[in-house]
Amino acid sequence: MDFEYTQSEQNFRSEVRQFLDENLPAATDKGPVFMKHWLKKVREKRWVGFSWPKSVGGGGGNIMEQVILKEEMSARKAPPLGTCMMGLAWVGPGIIQYGTEEQKERFLPDILDSKYHWCTGYSEPNVGSDLAALQCKATRDRDEYIINGTKIWTSLAPFASWISMLVRTDNFGETDNKHDGITALLVDLSTQGIDIKPIENMAGGKVFAQIFFDNVRVPIKNRLGEEGNGWAVTISSLANERSSIGEVAGLYTKLEKLTDLLSTSKWNGQAAITDKKIRRTLGRFEAKIEAMRLNGLRYLTKQIKGEPLSSETSVNKLHRAELEVEMGDFAVEKLGEAGLQLRNQEDAVRTGYWATDSLNWPTVVIGGGTPNIQKNIIAERILGLPKD
Amino acid sequence: MNFGFTPEQELLRDQVRRFLDDNCALPEVRRIMKSAQGYEQGHWQQMAELGWLGLIINESDGGVGLNWVDLVVVLEEMGRSLYPGPYLSTLCFTAALIDITDSHTQKTLLPGIAEGKIKGSLALLDRPGDPHVDNISLEAITTGEGVFLSGSKPFVHDCGSADYFLVAYRQAQDFYLALLDANDPSLERSHSATMDFTKRTGKLTFDNLDISNAPRFKVSEHQINRLFDIGAVGVAAEMIGAAEAVLAITTTYAQDRIQFGHAIGKYQGVKHRLAEMYVDIESFKSLVYYAAWTITDSAEELSRSASLAKAFASDAFAAIGIDAVQLHGAIGFTQEYDIQLYLKRSKWSRASFGNADFHYEKIIEQKQNSQGI
Numbered sequence: 055m056d057f058e059y060t061q062s063e064q065n066f067r068s069e070v071r072q073f074l075d076e077n078l079p080a081a082t083d084k085g086p087v088f089m090k091h092w093l094k095k096v097r098e099k100r101w102v103g104f105s106w107p108k109s110v111g112g113g114g115g116n117i118m119e120q121v122i123l124k125e126e127m128s129a130r131k132a133p134p135l136g137t138c139m140m141g142l143a144w145v146g147p148g149i150i151q152y153g154t155e156e157q158k159e160r161f162l163p164d165i166l167d168s169k170y171h172w173c174t175g176y177s178e179p180n181v182g183s184d185l186a187a188l189q190c191k192a193t194r195d196r197d198e199y200i201i202n203g204t205k206i207w208t209s210l211a212p213f214a215s216w217i218s219m220l221v222r223t224d225n226f227g228e229t230d231n232k233h234d235g236i237t238a239l240l241v242d243l244s245t246q247g248i249d250i251k252p253i254e255n256m257a258g259g260k261v262f263a264q265i266f267f268d269n270v271r272v273p274i275k276n277r278l279g280e281e282g283n284g285w286a287v288t289i290s291s292l293a294n295e296r297s298s299i300g301e302v303a304g305l306y307t308k309l310e311k312l313t314d315l316l317s318t319s320k321w322n323g324q325a326a327i328t329d330k331k332i333r334r335t336l337g338r339f340e341a342k343i344e345a346m347r348l349n350g351l352r353y354l355t356k357q358i359k360g361e362p363l364s365s366e367t368s369v370n371k372l373h374r375a376e377l378e379v380e381m382g383d384f385a386v387e388k389l390g391e392a393g394l395q396l397r398n399q400e401d402a403v404r405t406g407y408w409a410t411d412s413l414n415w416p417t418v419v420i421g422g423g424t425p426n427i428q429k430n431i432i433a434e435r436i437l438g439l440p441k442d
Numbered sequence: 443m444n445f446g447f448t449p450e451q452e453l454l455r456d457q458v459r460r461f462l463d464d465n466c467a468l469p470e471v472r473r474i475m476k477s478a479q480g481y482e483q484g485h486w487q488q489m490a491e492l493g494w495l496g497l498i499i500n501e502s503d504g505g506v507g508l509n510w511v512d513l514v515v516v517l518e519e520m521g522r523s524l525y526p527g528p529y530l531s532t533l534c535f536t537a538a539l540i541d542i543t544d545s546h547t548q549k550t551l552l553p554g555i556a557e558g559k560i561k562g563s564l565a566l567l568d569r570p571g572d573p574h575v576d577n578i579s580l581e582a583i584t585t586g587e588g589v590f591l592s593g594s595k596p597f598v599h600d601c602g603s604a605d606y607f608l609v610a611y612r613q614a615q616d617f618y619l620a621l622l623d624a625n626d627p628s629l630e631r632s633h634s635a636t637m638d639f640t641k642r643t644g645k646l647t648f649d650n651l652d653i654s655n656a657p658r659f660k661v662s663e664h665q666i667n668r669l670f671d672i673g674a675v676g677v678a679a680e681m682i683g684a685a686e687a688v689l690a691i692t693t694t695y696a697q698d699r700i701q702f703g704h705a706i707g708k709y710q711g712v713k714h715r716l717a718e719m720y721v722d723i724e725s726f727k728s729l730v731y732y733a734a735w736t737i738t739d740s741a742e743e744l745s746r747s748a749s750l751a752k753a754f755a756s757d758a759f760a761a762i763g764i765d766a767v768q769l770h771g772a773i774g775f776t777q778e779y780d781i782q783l784y785l786k787r788s789k790w791s792r793a794s795f796g797n798a799d800f801h802y803e804k805i806i807e808q809k810q811n812s813q814g815i
């Protein structure tokens with residue numbers, strides 16, 4: 055056991071720090087002008103798509119360098135390395151792994167240059183956790199697919215230009231081999247026949263949408279991977295997103311905010327933090343976050359040693375889901391009625407940050423697979439218990 | 443960066459595992475835990491020969507010269523087997539000797555510990571309560587005739603089998619540890635098993651005991667706190683193995699037991715609880731490993747890391763112990779079935795070196811002190 059870094063890793067860390075000293079001085083106003091400059095700079099460094107191979111314009115960073123970059127960026131609360139989130143997280147890696155040369159040339163540079171947003175079309179009104187049961191259908195007409203059906207809960211759809219989606223090209227209505235017959239398509243959202251209807255969430259945000267496809271024609275050159283192989287494409291692209299360093303940094307920041315809140319706000323005339331139960335709860339949050347950090351390092355060590363990871367990442371997903379629900383709820387509970395005031399309302403606490411936060415947890419808790427599903431994964435794949 | 447074990451440490455784990463499987467499987471544990479002594483001298487001697495009793499003792503003092511990360515491996519496996527014997531108490535005693543006493547004392551005792559001839563235990567607290575210096579109130583009285591202790595130390599681990607004790611007391615404003623020979627006839631000691639028969643405790647009583655001839659060492663509050671933290675990490679390391687055993691036993695049971703036409707492990711009320719146990723064990727395992735690493739490699743982090751580990755483990759293992767019995771149905775309630783032994787261990791572990799209430803409070807208090815919040 056050691057937490058030391060090699061000379062070249064240390065050098066890389068210094069390089070990142072120096073870059074941050076120069077390009078992200080304390081109290082930087084992170085407005086649009088700054089962001090434009092920032093994105094250009096980090097792109098020049100090849101830190102956008104840092105884990106991608108150099109041959110496709112990425113940074114070719116190894117696992118440890120990726121970790122160091124994330125750690126340093128999180129520690130300084132730096133803006134993101136590129137704004138095309140889904141493109142960087144899994145659409146791009148999917149294209150790198152399964153895409154044609156033409157697709158790589160056409161899409162990867164735009165993702166790295168933060169040109170436009172991608173969104174991800176998996177869920178449908180009747181298809182959620184059981185994703186492989188998807189029904190949105192595509193039929194072949196010479197060198198085109200014709201899509202009919204609908205996708206829902208598609209995050210960023212109101213702002214995105216392209217969607218990476220799954221459609222059914224075979225095995226319609228079957229339940230036994232539902233994983234077969236799924237195909238991945240890359241679709242331009244400005245194509246005729248696409249209608250995007252934003253959906254307002256309970257916190258007031260309009261980030262996801264339902265998308266309707268009415269005889270939408272997509273050239274077959276926009277298919278990702280083989281026809282009928284969409285399930286494998288999806289599973290392996292999603293596996294790219296597994297480090298929890300950024301999340302841990304975010305949770306530690308939130309815990310700081312929460313501790314600060316409870317140290318300064320009064321209850322019955324006393325600082326809330328003097329209460330034993332409140333202190334214990336804060337300690338419990340800290341233990342969970344630290345456990346996430348250390349679990350991440352343990353799994354990272356396994357990866358470095360080349361040991362296969364099973365579904366261990368579900369461990370941190372479950373912790374994070376719990377923390378996201380509990381921390382916001384705890385803040386709002388301890389603030390009493392003051393905690394209910396939203397931004398601009400009278401007596402809003404911290405401009406309603408916690409009120410909003412306490413309503414936003416579904417993004418994390420439901421968005422990436424619900425806790426029940428994560429527990430099924432652990433029970434079945436790790437513990438070897440029978441499937442439902 | 444390597445937050446894992448070396449191949450040598452994995453070999454050590456295999457060795458401990460094999461030894462315990464061969465010599466100290468649960469039927470044997472049950473026999474030993476009911477014996478008067480509470481441990482098996484033959485095993486102790488074998489463990490000495492294998493080097494486990496001198497793992498953290500320097501080679502120049504007859505030990506192996508390894509550190510706490512290696513020890514975690516041994517403790518984890520002992521926890522898994524519910525090994526009954528004074529290993530952990532002697533270990534804490536050894537750690538204190540190394541941290542606090544002079545080289546003469548170390549040269550006198552450490553080789554004997556490594557050889558299996560000497561066992562020891564810490565007698566720090568003198569009233570039921572948290573591992574906190576406030577709970578050390580025994581006061582030495584100095585007169586022309588000597589230095590005298592009157593009072594008692596309850597709940598001394600393995601009080602009956604120890605050959606030496608390090609006893610904490612106050613004198614004026616300072617704390618001291620006195621090294622007392624357990625066989626001194628004027629030292630009164632009682633001992634008994636706890637609810638967890640694999641763990642023994644007892645009481646030391648001092649009736650105007652003259653300690654002027656005993657080696658005595660002045661210790662800072664910080665040094666005592668470090669001993670408490672080391673103890674907490676040691677207990678928590680045993681908790682990892684014990685909790686993993688619970689999960690393994692219960693998972694197997696859930697695969698085998700059929701109700702309503704299916705293995706009960708198919709039902710989410712069962713399988714999800716098992717998945718949650720896995721999540722908790724994985725997590726306190728990470729916390730404990732890190733805390734063990736800080737003991738030698740990052741001492742200033744020990745207090746926080748030990749408390750995070752012991753707090754998380756205490757809550758989690760206590761709940762795991764109870765739920766595992768519940769998931770077994772009535773058979774879990776029987777003496778014959780092993781799962782209840784682990785439930786008892788979970789309660790012993792929670793109480794030992796501070797429960798979650800204490801450790802969470804300590805974390806917040808130290809944060810407030812250091813950051814002024």
Ligand SMILES: Cc1cc2nc3c(=O)[nH]c(=O)nc-3n(C[C@H](O)[C@H](O)[C@H](O)COP(=O)(O)OP(=O)(O)OC[C@H]3O[C@@H](n4cnc5c(N)ncnc54)[C@H](O)[C@@H]3O)c2cc1C
Pocket residue numbers: 173174175176177178181182183184206207208209210262416417418420421422423424425426427430442710
């Ligand atoms: C903020 C947000 C953003 C999202 N963004 C996207 C996106 O960009 N693209 C996209 O395709 N989708 C997106 N989703 C959808 C998301 O992937 C689904 O919500 C998720 O997979 C769950 O599906 P569902 O909502 O249909 O719930 P269901 O699957 O219907 O589940 C309902 C409840 O039943 C439980 N349940 C279901 N099956 C089981 C089972 N076998 N055992 C036990 N319990 C079960 C679930 O845990 C849940 O509590 C987003 C969702 C949210 C909340």
